[in-house]
Amino acid sequence: MSFAQPAPHHVKWLKAAAFIACLLPLARLVWRGFNHDLGANPIEVVTHSTGDWTLNLLLITLSVTPLRRILEWPWLLKLRRMFGLYAFFYACLHFLTYIWLDQFFDIFDIAKDVLKRPFITVGFTCFVLLIPLAATSTNNMVKRLGAKHWQQLHRFVYLIAAGGVVHFWWLVKKDISDPLQYAVLLSLLLSLRVLFWLQKRGLPKVALSQR
Amino acid sequence: MLIKKPAAIRPTEITDPALYLKRREFIKAAAVAAAGLVIPGVFATPRRAEAAIPDVHKSIYGTVEEMTLLKDITNYNNFYEFGTDKYSPAQFAGKMRTRPWTVRVEGEIKRPKVYDIDELFKIAALEERIYRMRCVEGWSMVIPWVGFQLSELIKRSEPTANAKYVEFTTLKDPIQMPGQRLSVLDWPYIEGLRMDEAMHPLTILAVGLYGDILPNQNGAPMRLVVPWKYGFKGAKSIVRIRFVEKEPLSAWTKATPQEYGFYSNVNPNVDHPRWSQAKERRIGEFFKRPTLMFNGYSDQVAQLYAGMDLRKYY
Numbered sequence: 001m002s003f004a005q006p007a008p009h010h011v012k013w014l015k016a017a018a019f020i021a022c023l024l025p026l027a028r029l030v031w032r033g034f035n036h037d038l039g040a041n042p043i044e045v046v047t048h049s050t051g052d053w054t055l056n057l058l059l060i061t062l063s064v065t066p067l068r069r070i071l072e073w074p075w076l077l078k079l080r081r082m083f084g085l086y087a088f089f090y091a092c093l094h095f096l097t098y099i100w101l102d103q104f105f106d107i108f109d110i111a112k113d114v115l116k117r118p119f120i121t122v123g124f125t126c127f128v129l130l131i132p133l134a135a136t137s138t139n140n141m142v143k144r145l146g147a148k149h150w151q152q153l154h155r156f157v158y159l160i161a162a163g164g165v166v167h168f169w170w171l172v173k174k175d176i177s178d179p180l181q182y183a184v185l186l187s188l189l190l191s192l193r194v195l196f197w198l199q200k201r202g203l204p205k206v207a208l209s210q211r
Numbered sequence: 212m213l214i215k216k217p218a219a220i221r222p223t224e225i226t227d228p229a230l231y232l233k234r235r236e237f238i239k240a241a242a243v244a245a246a247g248l249v250i251p252g253v254f255a256t257p258r259r260a261e262a263a264i265p266d267v268h269k270s271i272y273g274t275v276e277e278m279t280l281l282k283d284i285t286n287y288n289n290f291y292e293f294g295t296d297k298y299s300p301a302q303f304a305g306k307m308r309t310r311p312w313t314v315r316v317e318g319e320i321k322r323p324k325v326y327d328i329d330e331l332f333k334i335a336a337l338e339e340r341i342y343r344m345r346c347v348e349g350w351s352m353v354i355p356w357v358g359f360q361l362s363e364l365i366k367r368s369e370p371t372a373n374a375k376y377v378e379f380t381t382l383k384d385p386i387q388m389p390g391q392r393l394s395v396l397d398w399p400y401i402e403g404l405r406m407d408e409a410m411h412p413l414t415i416l417a418v419g420l421y422g423d424i425l426p427n428q429n430g431a432p433m434r435l436v437v438p439w440k441y442g443f444k445g446a447k448s449i450v451r452i453r454f455v456e457k458e459p460l461s462a463w464t465k466a467t468p469q470e471y472g473f474y475s476n477v478n479p480n481v482d483h484p485r486w487s488q489a490k491e492r493r494i495g496e497f498f499k500r501p502t503l504m505f506n507g508y509s510d511q512v513a514q515l516y517a518g519m520d521l522r523k524y525y
Contacts, residue, residue, distance in 0.1 A: 039287060039298065040286060041287060041492070041494060043492065044350075102499075104498060104499070112487070118485070119485060171485070173295075173348065174291075175295035
């Protein structure tokens, strides 16, 4: 099998494998829960784990385009929607954990948190912004919006990913090493896009290599 | 000092055991409902190599609330000297040598002395003190400490008129404490108390837990416990106690002054700049509970802060 141009049925298999792989973090959490292995503060573990995987999948989604271009594996694009929807799926679990297990539907406290706590304000905003992207992820919606408008709308994912990293950064007490790793990775993925954009604008290759 | 009521808990606050068990049932049901996401977790069964402490007296101070499980107290720790992850201290603190160990008591006192740790264990009768512990992060435990009143050591040291504060220093040893290889905080860990806080009968130096020698991850061989303050005020693995005239600059205040003040009294009305302090999750429980002023020790300690603006002196 060639990774540059796999046969259609191979792509199907790769897609199925990615689908299952994206479910593994949830499966592990459920498994640990049933085995009483979530430690002293299980709700904290569930909150952090679902949050981590939202960010992981956002970054995986954002790495599809650069990888596709660098490796010249066009088929990677076929996985992008699934990764994006999985990011939304874990964001939903994360949000649900917060309003249900953490706050127990205390609307007053949740509203106060969203308005008063900058890290929750940012996290909540990103979650809300993800909803239209998830809702317009079908082929049909691409057609209805038109490719150009659809793409404009989906560029919000850059803002959402940055907001997600800020959300993480602002909540840690002191040790920022984990959010820093996300920040570095995200900056790399976004700079590659700037580079591609500059290339597309036809700037001389020399100018680029000097940057 | 007049202590009106030793019981730090109102009778209405004590849950009827029948009701409590019912709630446990509800918690289980809720856990199942959440597809196994929330079963109150059980971490590894702790190894009990520590020796039991003989002659521990029951104290008149303390709460009768249900105690947090030993495995939670000894596995879920904030002890950044061994890493910032809650489970790192249990993993890495075991190698710390707690004998020989000396504690240097110095500063504005007439009787400075380098104590051997075993000598300190004998300066006063060891008592069991079951205290609530509220972490600044929003969780809490009920912990049966074994220790003695800090006031015993202070009296013995004969502070001079210049002794206005007491400063506590944790061991600095990056070889034994891998977390110190990262500059998350400015090591060594420093904490401090005002003299009247240090002399307060609720303030103890803890040397044990659940009747046994203090496990390393909880701050062996000796740590400070000030139950009406956020947990981080309780300096662990203490090597120096210094009496000073000026307010000590504690490690967290130095790191983030706008978030962690010198006093750091538990106060549901003064939020952390980034999160609310109104509620807490008691480890082992599903629902959050309201946080009490001075962690429920108002009757004993509120007079220490009479007339102070606790928003300013957070």
